[in-house]
Amino acid sequence: MLPEPPSRLSLRDLLSEALSGILQRPGxxxxxxxxxxxxxxxxxxxxxxxxxxxxxxxxxxxxTKATTVTVTDRPSTDxxxxxTNPSSDFPADTDRRMxxxxxxxxxxxxxxxxxxxxxxxxxxxxxxxxGLSLLAATPGAVAAMEPTLSAGVTMDDFVQRTAQxxxxxxEAAAKRLGVSRLDAQPAVFxxxxxxxxxxxxxxxxxxxxxxxxxxxPASTALERYGNPAPDADRGVQGLVATRVGAATVVAxxxxxxxxxxxxxxxxxxxxxxxxxxxxxxxxxxTGLFLALAGICLLVGAVGIANTTLVAVMERTQEIxxxxxxGARTGHIAAQFLxxxxxxxxxxxxxxxxxxxxxxxxxxxxxxxxxxxxxxxxLPAPLIGTVVGLLAGLYPALRAARTDPLTALRSA
Amino acid sequence: xxxxxxxxxEPPVIALAGVGRTHPGRPPVVAxxxxxxxxxxxxxxxVTGPSGSGxxxxxHLLGLLDTPTTGRYELDGIDTGSLRDRDRSTxxxxxxxxxxxxxxxxxxxxxxxxxxxxxxxxxxxxxxxxTAALEALxxxxxxxxxxxxxxxxxxxxxxxxxIARALVNRPSLLxxxxxxxxxxxxxxEAVLAQFxxxxxxxxxxxxxxxxxxxxxxxxxxxxIRDGVLNEAEAVQPAGDAx
Numbered sequence: 001m002l003p004e005p006p007s008r009l010s011l012r013d014l015l016s017e018a019l020s021g022i023l024q025r026p027g028x029x030x031x032x033x034x035x036x037x038x039x040x041x042x043x044x045x046x047x048x049x050x051x052x053x054x055x056x057x058x059x060x061x062x063x064t065k066a067t068t069v070t071v072t073d074r075p076s077t078d079x080x081x082x083x084t085n086p087s088s089d090f091p092a093d094t095d096r097r098m099x100x101x102x103x104x105x106x107x108x109x110x111x112x113x114x115x116x117x118x119x120x121x122x123x124x125x126x127x128x129x130x131g132l133s134l135l136a137a138t139p140g141a142v143a144a145m146e147p148t149l150s151a152g153v154t155m156d157d158f159v160q161r162t163a164q165x166x167x168x169x170x171e172a173a174a175k176r177l178g179v180s181r182l183d184a185q186p187a188v189f190x191x192x193x194x195x196x197x198x199x200x201x202x203x204x205x206x207x208x209x210x211x212x213x214x215x216x217p218a219s220t221a222l223e224r225y226g227n228p229a230p231d232a233d234r235g236v237q238g239l240v241a242t243r244v245g246a247a248t249v250v251a252x253x254x255x256x257x258x259x260x261x262x263x264x265x266x267x268x269x270x271x272x273x274x275x276x277x278x279x280x281x282x283x284x285x286t287g288l289f290l291a292l293a294g295i296c297l298l299v300g301a302v303g304i305a306n307t308t309l310v311a312v313m314e315r316t317q318e319i320x321x322x323x324x325x326g327a328r329t330g331h332i333a334a335q336f337l338x339x340x341x342x343x344x345x346x347x348x349x350x351x352x353x354x355x356x357x358x359x360x361x362x363x364x365x366x367x368x369x370x371x372x373x374x375x376x377x378l379p380a381p382l383i384g385t386v387v388g389l390l391a392g393l394y395p396a397l398r399a400a401r402t403d404p405l406t407a408l409r410s411a
Numbered sequence: 412x413x414x415x416x417x418x419x420x421e422p423p424v425i426a427l428a429g430v431g432r433t434h435p436g437r438p439p440v441v442a443x444x445x446x447x448x449x450x451x452x453x454x455x456x457x458v459t460g461p462s463g464s465g466x467x468x469x470x471h472l473l474g475l476l477d478t479p480t481t482g483r484y485e486l487d488g489i490d491t492g493s494l495r496d497r498d499r500s501t502x503x504x505x506x507x508x509x510x511x512x513x514x515x516x517x518x519x520x521x522x523x524x525x526x527x528x529x530x531x532x533x534x535x536x537x538x539x540x541x542t543a544a545l546e547a548l549x550x551x552x553x554x555x556x557x558x559x560x561x562x563x564x565x566x567x568x569x570x571x572x573x574i575a576r577a578l579v580n581r582p583s584l585l586x587x588x589x590x591x592x593x594x595x596x597x598x599x600e601a602v603l604a605q606f607x608x609x610x611x612x613x614x615x616x617x618x619x620x621x622x623x624x625x626x627x628x629x630x631x632x633x634x635i636r637d638g639v640l641n642e643a644e645a646v647q648p649a650g651d652a653x
Contacts, residue, residue, distance in 0.1 A: 002489065007501045007532045017531070024519040321515040324474070325576075326504015326532040328497045405476045408511065409467075 009331040018338035021311075022346075029343060032307040035300025036347030036384050037354065042296050044355025044372075044380050046289035051371040052363050063244065064205050067105075069251045070269045071238030071258070075230055085114065085227035088236045089265040090258065095140030095157075097257050098238070103246030108140025110207070111228035111236040113221050117191045119214075121177045125189060129177045133213030134190065136221030136228070142168065144241040145204040152182045152199030155217060159198075163219040167195040171202045173214045190216070193224070206239060238266070247271050297387055300347065304391035308340045312399040319399055320407025333400035337392045344388015348381035355380070422488030424583050424615045425450035425473060430482030432468050442468040445481055446640035448633065450617065452583070455610040457629035458619045465638040467588070470619045474507055474586050475499045487583050504533045508577030512589035514569045516561040522548060522572045523557040529576045543579050551575035551605060567598030574605060578614065585609065587618045591625055603628050 009017075022029045075086040090109050091097060098107030113136050119129030137145075139155045147154060150171060159166050167188060169179060179186050179197055187194040195216060204210050228236045238258075242250045251270035255263035312319070319332055356372060363370035431445035443465045450456050460466045471477035472484065475491060484491045487506060491499065508529075516525050526544035535543070548557050551571040561569055570590060577585055587606075591599035603625065610616055610630075618629060626632050632643040 002494075002498050002501060004501060004505050005534060006497055007504050008534050009532055012537075013531050020519070317513075317515055318517060321511075321517075322528075322532070323500065324476070324503055324507075324509045325529050326500055328500040328532075330497075331532060405471055408476070408515070 007326040007328050007331065009327070009334060014331075014334055014338050015342075017335050018342050021335070021339045022342055028307065029346075032304055033300075033343055033347035033350065035296065035303040036344055036387055037300075037351040039293055039296030039298075039300045039387075040348045040351030040380050040384050041354040041358070042351075043290065043293035043383070044352050044377055045358040046286065046293055047376045048355060048359030048370070048372045049362060050286045050289070051373055052359060052368055055369060055371045066271045067242045067244055067247055068206055068271055069240040069242060069247050069254065071240070071254055072267045072269070073236050073238070073265060074267070075265075086230055087227050089262065090236060090238065094238065094258060095138050095160075098140060098240055098254070101250055101253050101257055103242050103250045105241045105243060106140050106143035106146075107238065107240035108138035108142070108144060109218060109236050109238050110135055110137035110141040110215075111218075111221075112136075112234045113216070113225050114229050114234065115225060117225075118189075119177070120189050121179070123189050123192055123194070129173065129188065129214075132173045132176065133209060135210055135213055135215045136218045136225075137215050138218045141218075141239045142215060144239045145206045145210060146241065147199075147201035147210075148203040150200050150202040152197070154199055154201075155215070160217045160219050163223050164217060165193065165195045165220060166198045166217065168199045168201060168215040169197055170211050170213055171200060172212050174200045188214075191224075206241065297383065300344075301387045301391040304340050304343055304347075304388055305394060308336060308343075308392055308395035309398065311339075312336060312395045312402075315399075316402055316407040319402045320404045323402075323404035324408065329400040332402070333396040336396040336399045337389065340392025340395065341385055341388040344384040344386070344391065345381060346384070347388070348384020351384065352377065352380040421452060422485065423449045423451045424454075424487060425617070426485040426488075427472075428483045428485075430472060430479045430484050432472060432477065433480045441638050443472070443479075443635075443640070444638045448640060450584075450615065452615050453610075453613050455606070455616045455628075455630045456618070457626035457632045458617065458635060459621060459623065459626040459632060459643075460635035462621060464635045465640075466619050466621070466635050468638075469635060469640070470586065470588050473584075473617060474509060475503050501533075504529075505580060506583040508580065508582035508585045510570070510573050510577050510585065510587040510590050512592040514561070514566075514573045514593070516569055516572055516576075518561050521558045521560055522553060522564070522568075522575075525561070525572055526576045526579050529579050533580060535580075544575070547575040547579040548572070550578065550609075552601075565598060566594045567601045570594060570598070570602050571605060574602070574609075578609065583615060585614055585616045587616065589620055589622075590618060591620070591622065599625070 073089045075089050088109070095108045098104055113134040116130070117134055118127040119132060119134065120127045139157055139160050142155045155168060169177070174180065177188050179188065179200070182197060182200070186197050188197060228234065240250060240254065248270050251268045254268050255266045259265055322332060356377065359372060360370045425448060427446060427448040429445040429447065431441070432443040434440040434442055458466055458469060468477070472479055486502060489502070491502065494502070517528065520528070523541065523544050526547055527540045530540045530543065545557060548554055551574045553568060553571050553575060556564065556568060561572070564572070591602055594602060606616055606618065607628065618625065620626055634641050634643050
């Protein structure tokens with residue numbers, strides 16, 4: 001045993017030695033940190049942006065989806081001559097039955113008008129509108145689509161009850177047919193029959209197919225074109241707009257409310273559970289980006305390991321000197337480990353800062369609400385610490401193993 | 412700052428008994444043949460010899476940077492043969508002050524910070540370090556350049572910083588390896604004068620050199636040739652009688 005206590009390197013001395021090692025070469029330290037900065041910055045930014053974007057999807061996308069219920073009908077074709085369309089299972093007062101259900105804002109039926117009618121601006125026109133989708137819809141279905149009218153009025157019960165020859169044009173259709181003003185009560189000709197244009201809509205919240213076409217009252221379509229086709233693509237559909245949160249309950253009640261005698265005639269499609277939908281989308285994307293962030297971190301770790309190793313080799317003389325001043329192998333290892341760990345932590349802090357700035361910047365540019373999960377953002381600098389610690393292990397071991405004799409000789 | 416005066420009961424600073432060093436290999440290379448050497452407290456010893464003679468091997472053994480293959484080395488009466496690496500490090504930091512040919516100063520630290528570094532590992536209280544460093548720098552004749560960086564200093568000044576660093580812990584032994592090897596004659600003279608002064612204050616110095624004029628300043632000299640250590644005839648420099 002020695003008369004004196006063994007050499008020691010206090011924590012404070014260790015930290016100040018490590019810090020001065022980093023500050024000696026600030027430029028190199030910054031470059032060394034770069035990988036960690038990028039990796040952790042990407043990590044924080046990806047998680048933050050995904051959370052932020054998901055928040056937006058939640059607000060816009062699913063709100064419409066979560067309040068939409070569709071009903072499809074497959075009427076039987078048994079006993080009918082081929083080419084003849086069966087009559088729909090929807091009762092004539094579908095609109096009223098639907099809106100009677102608590103939670104329903106509007107509802108009705110619609111279908112694409114069968115055949116391919118010639119649509120033109122003039123009685124014997126060239127059919128410049130042919131190919132635009134022509135939909136038949138009850139006033140309730142039109143209301144459920146929630147059209148944004150840019151001119152005129154929407155369909156009401158009167159035109160349905162009396163099967164008026166009127167039409168609602170989408171802006172695309174109006175442009176194609178050359179209809180811009182409604183004050184002269186313009187008409188378009190469908191199969192050479194005039195329909196008065198009562199309104200033009202610029203947008204719909206539901207049934208975006210209607211954006212490229214026009215809508216005539218369901219009763220008018222039935223009168224002139226007969227029953228809708230029974231197939232899935234061109235068949236009759238019920239469209240219901242519900243209040244937020246009511247969709248599932250409404251979906252349960254719809255078949256019975258429509259046809260208490262044969263509720264099984266309908267297939268009701270409630271909205272998908274918004275949460276499960278978002279979760280799958282998010283987890284796929286997040287997984288991909290996080291993998292990229294992980295690769296960045298790996299590159300960062302290799303960078304730190306490399307630079308620390310170079311530093312160890314450059315500083316063999318310093319290692320020898322410290323050993324001659326009483327440093328034990330453990331002190332040498334601790335010093336280099338502390339340097340790499342401090343570099344990693346510093347990189348982690350800077351990266352986290354940049355990541356947060358990115359998320360907030362993107363959110364501000366897009367008028368979004370920035371969403372940062374504290375559970376992932378706050379520990380992010382610690383990832384840098386771990387990266388630095390792991391990256392420093394091998395160089396520190398090399399430094400500790402340096403023979404003081406050789407280190408001092410390499411002058 | 413003075414080293415304690417030699418007492419009769421005190422063990423010698425260095426006591427080598429049959430210490431030798433052989434490098435393993437085929438054939439094994441004998442770097443230092445078994446030798447005996449005793450250095451008492453306050454002595455000023457020069458080890459001379461041509462390059463490749465085994466001087467450095469002896470320095471490394473004395474500095475606990477290397478272990479002898481045979482024999483027994485006692486430093487201040489402590490048998491160093493049975494010590495583990497951590498204890499050898501402790502002894503190095505506490506009882507030996509190294510002065511190297513190439514100074515080994517950290518380039519980004521001031522003279523004072525370089526001296527403070529010598530106190531980091533030996534449990535010196537933080538507050539006392541700067542006072543001790545300044546005191547050592549004054550002792551080494553560098554009281555006016557405590558905040559200078561090594562890059563702005565002359566070779567002689569740098570070596571005096573290294574000397575201050577070596578003696579700040581009041582070691583039992585100052586071990587100097589070619590201390591004037593990188594210096595011009597004027598600076599070398601200043602450093603040697605410094606050694607004389609330290610010797611006069613009672614420090615124990617072992618200087619390893621190939622330069623006879625450096626060795627001539629010491630009160631006692633040994634030579635190494637082909638790994639064999641020989642006590643040279645004692646020369647008593649005028650006015651330095653002991």
